[in-house]
Amino acid sequence: MSLRSEEWFNHKTFETRFQHAAAMRACGHDPESYAGKPIIGIFNSWNDLNSCNAPHKELVEFVKKGVLMAGGYPLEMHTITTAADFNKPSDLPYRNLMSMDVEEMIRSLPLDGVVLLCECDKTTPAQLMGAASCDLPTLQLAAGHRATAYFKGKAVNYGTDLWKYMDMYKAGELTDEEMKELEKGISCSFGGCPVMGTASTMKSMSEMLGMMLPGTSDIPATDSRRRIAAEQTGKRIVEMVKEGLVPSKLMTEAAFHNAIKLLTALGGSTNAVLHLTAIAGRLGIRLNLAQYQELAANIPLIVNLQPSGEYGMDDYFHAGGLAGVVYELMPLLDGGCLTALGKPLREVYTKKPESPHIIAPLERPFKSESGIKVLKGNLAPAGAILKLSASSRELWKHRGKAYVFEDYEEMLDELERDDLEVDASTVLILRNCGPAALGMPEWGEIPIPAKLLKEGVDDMVRISDARMSGTSYGTVILHVSPEAAAGGNLAAVQNGDMIEVDVEQGVLRVELTDEQIAERLQALPPFKPRNPRGFLKMFTDHVLQADEGCDLDFLRPASKEDAKFVPPIVGRG
Numbered sequence: 001m002s003l004r005s006e007e008w009f010n011h012k013t014f015e016t017r018f019q020h021a022a023a024m025r026a027c028g029h030d031p032e033s034y035a036g037k038p039i040i041g042i043f044n045s046w047n048d049l050n051s052c053n054a055p056h057k058e059l060v061e062f063v064k065k066g067v068l069m070a071g072g073y074p075l076e077m078h079t080i081t082t083a084a085d086f087n088k089p090s091d092l093p094y095r096n097l098m099s100m101d102v103e104e105m106i107r108s109l110p111l112d113g114v115v116l117l118c119e120c121d122k123t124t125p126a127q128l129m130g131a132a133s134c135d136l137p138t139l140q141l142a143a144g145h146r147a148t149a150y151f152k153g154k155a156v157n158y159g160t161d162l163w164k165y166m167d168m169y170k171a172g173e174l175t176d177e178e179m180k181e182l183e184k185g186i187s188c189s190f191g192g193c194p195v196m197g198t199a200s201t202m203k204s205m206s207e208m209l210g211m212m213l214p215g216t217s218d219i220p221a222t223d224s225r226r227r228i229a230a231e232q233t234g235k236r237i238v239e240m241v242k243e244g245l246v247p248s249k250l251m252t253e254a255a256f257h258n259a260i261k262l263l264t265a266l267g268g269s270t271n272a273v274l275h276l277t278a279i280a281g282r283l284g285i286r287l288n289l290a291q292y293q294e295l296a297a298n299i300p301l302i303v304n305l306q307p308s309g310e311y312g313m314d315d316y317f318h319a320g321g322l323a324g325v326v327y328e329l330m331p332l333l334d335g336g337c338l339t340a341l342g343k344p345l346r347e348v349y350t351k352k353p354e355s356p357h358i359i360a361p362l363e364r365p366f367k368s369e370s371g372i373k374v375l376k377g378n379l380a381p382a383g384a385i386l387k388l389s390a391s392s393r394e395l396w397k398h399r400g401k402a403y404v405f406e407d408y409e410e411m412l413d414e415l416e417r418d419d420l421e422v423d424a425s426t427v428l429i430l431r432n433c434g435p436a437a438l439g440m441p442e443w444g445e446i447p448i449p450a451k452l453l454k455e456g457v458d459d460m461v462r463i464s465d466a467r468m469s470g471t472s473y474g475t476v477i478l479h480v481s482p483e484a485a486a487g488g489n490l491a492a493v494q495n496g497d498m499i500e501v502d503v504e505q506g507v508l509r510v511e512l513t514d515e516q517i518a519e520r521l522q523a524l525p526p527f528k529p530r531n532p533r534g535f536l537k538m539f540t541d542h543v544l545q546a547d548e549g550c551d552l553d554f555l556r557p558a559s560k561e562d563a564k565f566v567p568p569i570v571g572r573g
Contacts, residue, residue, distance in 0.1 A: 001242055004136070005039040007570040008110035016572050020110070034073035038241040040234070041111040042067075042076045043102060045123045046143075050083040052120035052199060054190040055143040055221045059230040063115050063141060066234020072113070072241070074234065077105060082122035084198075089408075090439035092274075092467065093539040095122035095129075096552050099282075102130025108568050111136065113241040115233055119143035119192045121470070124202040125275035128211060128251075129551070132282035135248050135565045137240040139340055140212045141233045142203045144221030145313040146191030151182050157313075158186050159193035159471030160306040163445070171453040191221030194313040195306040198470035201268035202275060204322050208259045209279075210250030213340050214348050218321040220314060236340065245342055248283060248563075254334045256280050256287060257295055258345070264296035264371035265329050267308030267389035269470025270478055273372055277549030284560030289374045289383045289547050293506075296371030301389045302328055302360045307473040308389035309366055311358050324353025328361055369393075375477060377509035378517060379489055379499070382481035382547045384463070384508055390473035392459045396503035400425040400461065402493050402510070407432055408443050415449045422449055424457045427499040431490045433466035434483025435543045435550045438530065444468040444478040461501055463508070465490055465546070477501070477508060479546035485527045486545065492520035 008020045009031070021031050042063050046053040060076055067074040079101045082091045106114055116127035118140050131138040149156045151165075165182055168174050174182075192199035203217040213236060216229040256276060263272050277287045301308055303325060305316050326333070326349040335346030353359035360366055370389045376382075403426050405411035411430055414420055422428070428446045432438070444464035448457055462476045465483035482488035489510070493499075498511040510517075531537045542552040549556075557563040 003036075003038060003112050005110040005112050009035070011570060013571070016570070019572060038072040038112040038238050039110055040067045040072045040074050040113045040115060040237055040241075041106065041109060042074055042115045042117065043105070043127065044076055044078050044117050045081040045127070046117070047081050047083070049086050050081045050120055051187065051190050052084070052192045053081060053117070053123060053143050055226070056117040059141065059143065059227065060117060062227045062230035063117075063234040066231035067238055070235040070238035072238035075111075079105065082120055082126060084121045090441035091122050092435070092441070092550060093439040093536060095126045096539065096555070097535055098123065098126035099129035099133070100555070102127050103133045106130065106134040106136060107565070113137040113237045114139075115237050116140045117143070118203070119199055121198040121202065121271065124199070124206055125279060128206060128209070128279045129282050131211070131247050132251060132279055133555070133563075133565070135246045137237060137244070137246055138211065139233050139237045139240065140206050141230055142192070142212065142217055144191050144219050144223065144226045145194040145200060146187065147189040147220065147222055148194055148312050148314050149185045149188040151185060155312065156182070156186055157194045157306055159197050159469070160195045160473065162186060163472055167448065167453055167458070170447070170450050189222055193471050195471050196266055196268055196303065196308065196313075198269040198271040200313060201263065201266065201272050201470055204262060204266060204268065205259045205272060205276060207322055208262050208326070209255050210338050210340050211247065215321070215323050218313065218317045220317060243342060250338050250340070251279065251283055252337065253285050255337045256285060257291070258333045258337055260292055260295045261299055261332055262325065262329065264299040265302045265325055267301045267303060267305065267370055267387070270372065270385055270387050270468055271470050273385055273479070274467070274546060274549050278551040281549055281551055281556040282563065284557050284563040289385065292372045293374045299329075299332060299371060300362065300365030301367040301370035302362060302365045304358050304360070304366045307471055308370075315358055319355035319358035320351065320353030323349055323351055324359045327352055328359065331362070373503055373506065375501070375503070375506050375508035377507050378512070378514070379463070379493070379508045379510050380480045381489065382545060384477050384480040386475070386477050386503060388503070391475040395459065395461050395475040396501070398427070398461050398501045400427045400499060402427050402429050402495060402497045402499050404429045404431065404493055404495055405446070408441075411446065415447055418451050420449050420451060422452065424452060424460060426460065427501070428460060428462045429490070429493055430462070430464040430466060431484035433464060434480075434485055435546060436529075436540050437465075437483060437485035437527070439536070439539065440465075440467050440546065440550060442467045442469045445472040445474055445476050461499070463499070481545045481547040483545065487521060487527070489517050489521070491524060492517045494520070
């Protein structure tokens, strides 16, 4: 077995060997303890503002134990994290920064294999992007989803139910005191959102791509099996180093196609479109929006899970979880793709789900229509997306007058006005929130105006160049590309313009001629970047548009050949 770490510890020059051995001793690592063993870097991503990833403060010790038991040597290190609740105005730019952090630490340190500790929305894709760029044996371990809470005698899941109760509060159905009680208990444990939001979606994608051990993506954070999964992950990564099982052998084009099909069956987050596209891009694999629609064409929603259904992640886990979904979906998958065990899907996912009312068979799905619908037209020449399973079918064919919000703060102020000139047929538009403008925050689920909530309106057509939380729902058209700030046609829309939406035909257009759109765009002042310095300036200058995954252009290789890992030159420090 040839170990990459030997370049550091058995270097041809005495002074380099001496320096590295002395530095290891200074950190408490005796050369006799690690000599000749696979060095496993465990990348921890918790901090005191990221409750989703907090379980990793404990779980890392179980990973270390597993590594030691399998004959490896564990080294814990920390990266930045992406705390979705707190990174403002958006955590998406920091996905790319975190991926760079992960990539450069893997590249520059004496590591033979890597365990990535993930959970919160962007930590999982960020780590996969970094790992894809390095192509060393890698496994992810999730922290697990948080517990279901209870409010007024009913189960409440942080995420989807939060938005429901917010609407009830604005409609006058809940008091300030009741909301205070909800605030105290809705997030009642560490872990990710307990619904099929972005965190749960991306963990599922990771397992399907072979980057997480089968059966470990959906274990609750509070379940002791999460600790066992951590130990098993530590053991398995040592075996993967010995086998030479690297991400490029797991995250193949066929595996990404499987992931898109799984995304559809789960009713997963729209954010997965950005993330899968960006991860694949690091490997030189091009995913385009059309593939998300084509691969999902005949796949129904078979999981009855919020926000597209009724249940929470605890119910889903006990019903069979991802293993049960993959079992049901297997006839439509490429069963030869490898899992993290090095065995093909068809040999690993063989257990039928326990509860058909939560995980249904393909022939009796919960909804026949699911997946990501791509909409194009003069309002979104490069495309926009809609999550079918979370939208209202009666709004799939719609024509209404636009009401435009130029920015988020303006929108929040106006939505409370009783004299706001909107009705249930109005198409609400929020722009200047795309990747280059603001880092694409999760503002796309424009709240229903207060006066319409009081009239009983619970959904409207909403359009934005922003993103939406994976825990959200509604007829919300997102990721309009090109974004308004990049000169996209969304910038030309004015209040009162007629907007046409035809979901089944994939149409999104404003009733203006090309000449009218061009005249309006030409009259607009040039876009002024918000951030004059630092990483956010780099992000603004180099970010790709939503249809290309919002990675930075210089991080995405031009081809599979260009995606090859460039090792460091090891010598004296």
